Amino acid sequence: MSILETRGLTKAYGGVMANSDVNFKLTKGKVTALIGPNGAGKSTFVGMVSGRTEATSGQVFFEGQEISHLPAHKRMQLGLAYTFQITSIFPGLSVHENVALAARRKLGKNPEALEAKVQAVLTRVGIADRAEQIAGDLSYGHQRILEIAMGLAQDPHVFILDEPTQGLAESEVDDFIKLVRSLAGETTILLIEHNMKVVMETADFITVLDQGMVLAEGTPAEIHANADVQAAYLGSTPHA
Numbered sequence: 001m002s003i004l005e006t007r008g009l010t011k012a013y014g015g016v017m018a019n020s021d022v023n024f025k026l027t028k029g030k031v032t033a034l035i036g037p038n039g040a041g042k043s044t045f046v047g048m049v050s051g052r053t054e055a056t057s058g059q060v061f062f063e064g065q066e067i068s069h070l071p072a073h074k075r076m077q078l079g080l081a082y083t084f085q086i087t088s089i090f091p092g093l094s095v096h097e098n099v100a101l102a103a104r105r106k107l108g109k110n111p112e113a114l115e116a117k118v119q120a121v122l123t124r125v126g127i128a129d130r131a132e133q134i135a136g137d138l139s140y141g142h143q144r145i146l147e148i149a150m151g152l153a154q155d156p157h158v159f160i161l162d163e164p165t166q167g168l169a170e171s172e173v174d175d176f177i178k179l180v181r182s183l184a185g186e187t188t189i190l191l192i193e194h195n196m197k198v199v200m201e202t203a204d205f206i207t208v209l210d211q212g213m214v215l216a217e218g219t220p221a222e223i224h225a226n227a228d229v230q231a232a233y234l235g236s237t238p239h240a
């Protein structure tokens with residue numbers, strides 16, 4: 001069962017076809033990774049799904065509703081959350097305050113509900129002991145985890161993680177892999193990721209984009225064995 005679907009999604013930048021006729025389905029409760037060589041069109045695709053980038057043509061459906069022309073904040077209200085870099089964090093506020101602000105978008109101002117949500121989310125991602133720390137003082141890795149906590153605080157139905165392990169230490173990457181696996185089922189994850197270890201260990205399904213088009217779709221084992229995918233990466237190990 002797909003929770004999010006694109007039909008014929010296309011984006012042209014002048015003569016450059018950043019995405020051409022992309023038909024994509026995200027299976028509910030699963031982790032799907034979107035990979036492809038540099039310039040394949042991954043960021044453009046996620047931009048069109050999240051509402052940051054206007055499509056040239058094509059449609060986006062979320063939980064059966066067409067959202068192609070909804071602005072990004074409306075899509076977020078429907079349950080489509082995403083993390084992009086650390087720009088969403090307020091560096092002068094504490095970890096707790098940051099997560100509470102994110103939770104308020106969903107829960108309103110009820111203090112008990114907010115407190116329960118903040119505690120649950122911080123425990124979930126493993127930074128409850130840092131609740132009172134100023135976000136800007138956190139390590140880069142912990143800021144990325146905080147960003148994920150802020151997304152989770154909104155109870156997303158679909159959670160788009162854009163290069164979440166970029167800049168993380170190896171031990172943090174291992175913790176991240178466990179976290180993503182634990183979230184599957186509870187939410188649906190679309191993962192844009194360069195680290196193939198993370199992709200292979202977390203994804204239920206992989207879609208490969210190449211030159212703005214879907215080159216292949218399948219399980220990690222199928223994608224690993226796919227000759228077209230190998231060729232697209234010039235014989236090297238696939239990366240996102």
Ligand SMILES: Nc1ncnc2c1ncn2[C@@H]1O[C@H](COP(=O)(O)OP(=O)(O)OP(=O)(O)O)[C@@H](O)[C@H]1O
Nearest residue numbers: 013016018036037038039040041042043044045240
């Ligand atoms: N704002 C823009 N204006 C013009 N061309 C763009 C713009 N954004 C992306 N492109 C072009 O669209 C194509 C797809 O780019 P996109 O950033 O979506 O790829 P990507 O797979 O995310 O790449 P990377 O892995 O390097 O982040 C590239 O040829 C890129 O140069």
